[in-house]
Amino acid sequence: GTMYDYLHKLLYDYHVIQADETPVLVNKDGRPAGSQSYMWVYRSGFMYRDRQIILYEYQKTRNASHPREFLRDYTGICVTDGYQVYHTLEKEREDLKIAGCWVHCRRRFNDALEVIPKAHRKESILHLIMKQIQAIYREEGKLSDFSTEDRLMQRQLVVKPLVDAFFAYLKQNEPKIPKNGKIREAFTYALNQESYLKVFLEDGDVPIDNNASERAIRGFCIGKKNWEMIDTVNGATSSAIIYSIAETAKANNLKPFEYFEYLLTEILKHENDTGNGFLKDLLPWSEALPEHIRKPKTSK
Numbered sequence: 173g174t175m176y177d178y179l180h181k182l183l184y185d186y187h188v189i190q191a192d193e194t195p196v197l198v199n200k201d202g203r204p205a206g207s208q209s210y211m212w213v214y215r216s217g218f219m220y221r222d223r224q225i226i227l228y229e230y231q232k233t234r235n236a237s238h239p240r241e242f243l244r245d246y247t248g249i250c251v252t253d254g255y256q257v258y259h260t261l262e263k264e265r266e267d268l269k270i271a272g273c274w275v276h277c278r279r280r281f282n283d284a285l286e287v288i289p290k291a292h293r294k295e296s297i298l299h300l301i302m303k304q305i306q307a308i309y310r311e312e313g314k315l316s317d318f319s320t321e322d323r324l325m326q327r328q329l330v331v332k333p334l335v336d337a338f339f340a341y342l343k344q345n346e347p348k349i350p351k352n353g354k355i356r357e358a359f360t361y362a363l364n365q366e367s368y369l370k371v372f373l374e375d376g377d378v379p380i381d382n383n384a385s386e387r388a389i390r391g392f393c394i395g396k397k398n399w400e401m402i403d404t405v406n407g408a409t410s411s412a413i414i415y416s417i418a419e420t421a422k423a424n425n426l427k428p429f430e431y432f433e434y435l436l437t438e439i440l441k442h443e444n445d446t447g448n449g450f451l452k453d454l455l456p457w458s459e460a461l462p463e464h465i466r467k468p469k470t471s472k
Contacts, residue, residue: 174439176227176413178451179420183225183246188217188271188377190251191258192385193234210234211389211412214242217251218384219320219377223457224423226388228412236260243268249375251382254365272368273382278305280358287354297345298355304338312380324376332373339366388419424456430465431456 183189193212210233215226231238236257243250247267252258253276262270285298293299311330315323342362349359362369372378417435418428435454442450453460 174448175435175451175454176416178448178455179225179416180227180242182455183214183216183227186216186220186225186248188219188249188251188375188379189246190215190217190379190382190385191239192253192382192389193255194389195234196230210238212238212242213385213388215385215388217249217377218379219323223455224420226419226423227416228388228419230409230412240264249371249378251379251385253382254361254368259368269371270368271371271378272365274305274308274369275381275383275386277358277362277365277369278302278309280354280361281305284354284358298358301338301341304334304341308334308338309380318376320376322376324374327373327376335370335373339363421456425467425469426456426461426465427467431461434462434465 191212191214193210195208196211210231212229212231213226214229216224229238229242234257239257240261243261249269249271250258251271251273253273258270262268281298281301285293285296285302288296288298308331311334312327315326318326339362342359346359346363349356372380414432417432421428421431438450438454452458
């Protein structure tokens with residue numbers, strides 16, 4: 173857990189982070205068998221390519237107390253889907269800002285579109301809405317290698333007018349939408365999320381969506397299939413730590429197993445140290461790491 177705690181503290185230095193959560197089954201946690209627990213993931217903002225941190229945290233519930241505690245000392249922007257808990261936290265604090273996720277927004281409209289028979293999709297208002305979201309993504313996609321400053325400038329010039337037009341269009345058409353059903357859900361989601369979905373326009377470090385977190389959670393879910401159910405809370409907590417180190421290693425282009433081995437060997441050498449200064453040289457992006465634990469650089 174030493175490296176995990178060290179990375180947790182380092183995560184607080186990032187101006188933008190991302191969060192997500194997924195249900196897991198834990199067998200023996202003092203509740204009826206099959207009770208759902210949650211694995212939360214927190215990661216450094218996707219725009220920071222060099223020093224990525226991905227941390228998993230196991231909790232018995234999905235309520236606000238967990239991110240409240242995990243993010244207690246964090247100030248900055250956190251990108252999430254529309255999950256209410258984060259908005260609650262934002263209201264409690266001056267120094268935490270929540271950014272929304274355009275993938276979730278797009279998914280809602282896409283789900284609504286798929287209910288319509290193929291032959292009639294083109295004449296649906298949803299078709300136009302999806303086209304607008306596509307245009308936003310197309311322009312944003314051109315900015316992936318820009319510096320933070322240039323990205324912000326382009327977003328203000330090119331992306332913002334498209335986003336403003338999108339929300340104006342939704343508001344104008346909202347009164348004509350059926351009172352319930354998938355299309356109403358999509359409209360409601362987007363309009364409720366408007367302020368969060370616009371945060372990325374004001375800050376070049378904020379990604380347009382929470383895809384990177386979703387990917388990290390998906391990686392965890394695939395692993396979860398292998399061991400189907402975590403037996404004990406203890407097991408769940410240690411697997412969260414192991415996953416965190418492994419995924420962080422992979423994100424920084426290291427071989428996870430070799431990195432683990434090296435980490436454990438080195439930490440043992442320092443078990444009588446009073447401070448944890450030695451961890452600095454063991455960080456996944458440290459120059460001091462031996463070559464054999466790095467993945468060979470793929471030539472583009």
